[in-house]
Amino acid sequence: MTALLSLADAEVERRQVAAALDHVPLVAGGLLLSTPPVVLLLRDAIPAGILHVWGGLQVAIALAMLGAYLATRPREGTRRPSDSPVLMLPLLNGLLGLNSGVGFAVMYTAHRPDLIVFMAAVLMVMAAVSAGIHAVHRPANLAFTLTALPPFILRLLLDGGTYQVLLAVSVVVALGFFLLTARLVERRTAGAFRLQIEHERLLADQNRRADALAAGEQRMRAVMNAVDDAILALDAQGRVVEQNEAARRLAGENLIGQPLALRLPAAAQPDFAPSPATERSFMGAAGMQPVEVAATPIQFAGEPGLMVVMRDLRERKAQQAALIQSSKLASLGEIATGLAHEINQPLNIIRMAADSTLLLLADGNADNEFIRSQLGLISGQTVRTAKIIEHMRVFGRKDDADAVTFAPMDCVQGALSLVAQQLRVSDIEVELEAALDCPQVRGWPVRLEQVLLNLLNNARDAVLARPLAPSGRLGTIRLAIRHDAARNEVLLEVGDTGGGIDPDRIGRVFDPFFTTKDAGKGTGLGLSISYAIIADMGGRLSVANGPDGAIFTIALPALAPARKTEP
């Protein structure tokens, strides 16, 4: 507090000095104008040498004052307080006072009372001017008054006459009067300066606070505008009072002041807020469109309001549609065409083998060995044909058996036990990552095991088809079983290090007869059948390319989490 006060006092003094300096031209001008007449009036009684030295000193001091003023004169309207030399003015005023008071005391002529009165008058006028003008800066005023009057008063008293003593007393009274007046003026101006300083400080504070507010507002706005979702704030009547750029884009115009319910009919419903992200219709720039809307009650300076966040669903919908289109099962016609082509392969071999045997027999060109091998070939191809037809039947068939509730981990273990040995000898590593609290699912465990087996075999083929890695180990098959609590689904993942599936073809892997394997290696039916089985169980089979290879994911609806079903 003391430090603050003294800081403020220092500032007040700087301003006083500045104000005093502002008056310097008046003082110096008065001095320059009054010195020659004074010299003229005194020239009869005082030796010219002394008088000229005195007058010269007065003029020199006046010029020094002017110089000090010019050196520190205000630039661009304001005198910088730091420019104000605190000691300059008291020093010059002291010199002026000494020269005037001591000068007059020296030039004192006892035989000329008129000149003594004149000198006393001049000194008192100067003291009055000093008190009037330099009162704003007390040291400057005192420096003159206390150096100018006492030497002259002393000289009067030394002179000793009644007349002189009376004159001295009146000068002393005047001195006291001037000091008192100056003190009052100084106090008042100091108070005014304090008020001024306080006022300026408040103004600066206010500006700083306004700037900070504006900067904060700009930051908030920049953040809001950087969000892709539309953000709106509504007042209690449901009118938009704030919006971000995404909201403006979505609506195609400024929404401020509009009731949101005009564009988002759901906003008129009583249960609109609070609501989690829900799909709704919004009248946007391009007509009615789907949006995901979340509404949260908020307070604006004590007033109830709503914050509404809307996400444009058009792109997501389009993406979903494209995905469904590209990975959907082939239409019935495509299945028929594929089936025909697939069955024609063994039929072709059967017919060619049979025909060639018949033709060669007719020519007597076929021995028993030839006939036997041809018949073996034919028999093998009929088995192949039957297998294709058997696969196809899975599509249409609804399992007769009732769906049961089971732990998917059992299927994982069942499938693994069938291929583990084979994978080990192939030098393929199997990593199993199983969540302990995995819920149960509903469906047909044997068929799920078939799907897993199929995925494991595919993974194995993918790893085997890849050139040997320098590490020596052929590759890894990663099996994971987890619970996606958010969607309440059990996820079974089968990933391999086989390098993945060509992105152009990944959308077709579930099509019947589509295969990425070498000719004769796969029927191209395994995945489409797996897809159908999982769909029958209410789940999804999907595929994506991971960093090392393809990852097939089976997502099955989870029943209540396993922990909770236990008593």
Added chain:
Amino acid sequence: MSAPCVLLVDDEPLAVHTMARFLERTGFRILTAGDGVEALEQCRRESPAALVTDLRMPRGGGLELIATVRRDWPDMPVVAMTGFGTDEAERAARQAGADAVLRKPVAIGELALLLKNLTARPAP
């Protein structure tokens, strides 16, 4: 030039085997290939008298193979086989430049006769 050389192309090894077995016994020298790329290598190396190819194959399908052969060996007779059994497949094969198109299952006697005629045709 007693035994004309025929190149058989199919991604079904057993189909190629069955055809080769018969055609060899009826007076052809047989080359085989499992895909389009392999077939073109054989053409360059052996200059067969005729080409018999399936349409759906890995590594350059049959249509591409037929078009390439038509461009580089304009005089080589080309027989296409298709398992699709549709007019579109047949038309596509003819447009690519096949001299004949057989639908699977192929009558192998017919194929042998066709090849005999095509390879006996005097060079222009």
